[in-house]
Amino acid sequence: MKKLLILGAGTAGTMMANHLRPKLYLNEWDITIVDQYKTHYYQPGFLFLPFDTYTENQVKKNGKKFMPKGVNYIQKKIEQIFPEENKVELEGETLHYDVLIIATGSKIAPEETTGLLGPLWKKDIFDFYTFEGALALRNKLRDWQGGKLVVHITEMPIKCPVAPLEFSFLADSYFRKKGMRDKVDITYVTPLSGAFTKPTCTTALNYLLKEKDIKIEIDFAIESVDNDKKVIVDYAEREIPFDLLVTIPTNMGDEVIGKSGLGDDLNFIPTDHNTLQSKDHENIFVIGDATNVPASKAGSVAHFQAETLTDNILLYIGGYPLKKEFDGHANCFIETGNNKALLIDFNYVTEPVHGNFPFAKIGPLKLLKESVFNHWGKLAFRWIYWNMLLKGIAIPFVSRNMSFKGKVFDIKPDTK
């Protein structure tokens, strides 16, 4: 019996188990998936938790529900991967593999920034990239009286790079609805040179910041948080004061990757951009946030990767050359507040463009333009996630590679 081992039962790992089980003969291949946590979180929902749009129960389910029959699901901590010996040590157990898929994701590392975990952490400084953080922030916002709200990105790459901007837009709507927008000053602080990570987006969408009266501070590389003065300080000694700091701490791959010597300096694994095979070990494949590929760390990307990776695992075990197919395709809804949203579609080389999606001329979704339809799309996506995406059911009309149908290349990025 051959052994296929998947590390991590998040979005990417769960999808791979669902894709591969029906395609590998039960009497030839044993499939095991390991994750220490019981709960599977709908991470895009963490954006809505702080604003009381979603409840706790809407964003979490028991992970076991999404595992197909015939897959061993082990809930133990992963201690170390030994790639030369094709084995993985868990707490009190050793697993051997013929093929390994690493889907251990990324997580926040607030300890990387001096002063972030100081006396104000979870009092006036919050993250919303964890369930606990989003919940604590919700409780804070419920009776916050206003002041300087600073939304801040520590360094790239981060999971779902548009989430902090969406958070700012939603905060604007939230405080307007509460009738206290005049008491809140919102500043968006980024290490990049524009609000969006893609220049075409910055050109097309900068009006949103003005419209919502959100100030922006660019090129800010944080050095430390001063808990006494309530300011964040960058390496050039620029200071930005806050009453409430919502920060995206440094994102890193799992520490088991570092411990096993498989990662770069942020514990992300060097991975072939197009095949998703690890660069150092031919029987190790990497998917989702755990890779170092220059695509968004987002569920939609993991979804497109999963289709290519499924084919490549089958090709690999059959002894065939791998498909160099994955193009960095990402497809993201961006909430802009007031029940509207944008949709962007892009890949490694093509920046987000105008147009209709998924059907040329028809849509119904509009690319890079605010619409109510897009907002409904984002909300509907939670159902799609739980009921289709995790189970590996293809989403109709949305292809793994970026399609150029219905797209209009009319934006020239601003260059300064």
Next chain:
Amino acid sequence: MSVKTIAGVELKVSVDGYLEDMTQWNEEIAKEIATELGIELTPKHFEVLNYLRVKTIAKENLTIRGVGKSGIVDIKELYVLFPKGPLKFSSKIAGIPKPTSCI
């Protein structure tokens, strides 16, 4: 893309003024670009520039964090050497493409 004469050499540069072909670079070109940015290059600057060029040839992704761990300078020193644009200005002077950040 446009053509610009720097230190007596005709160079293809991007709209933002980054060299299109990093092999055309030399130390004189670096000095002239640096002067335009108000920076006077020292041997320490060149250590950083060479590090960036080596990493670019090796197709490694450049980050401020990575330079900070290079053993040449820490992040604070990088800001002192290239004020206001630690990675952008150093990349421009090193003759390598504009640093990209992944969405």
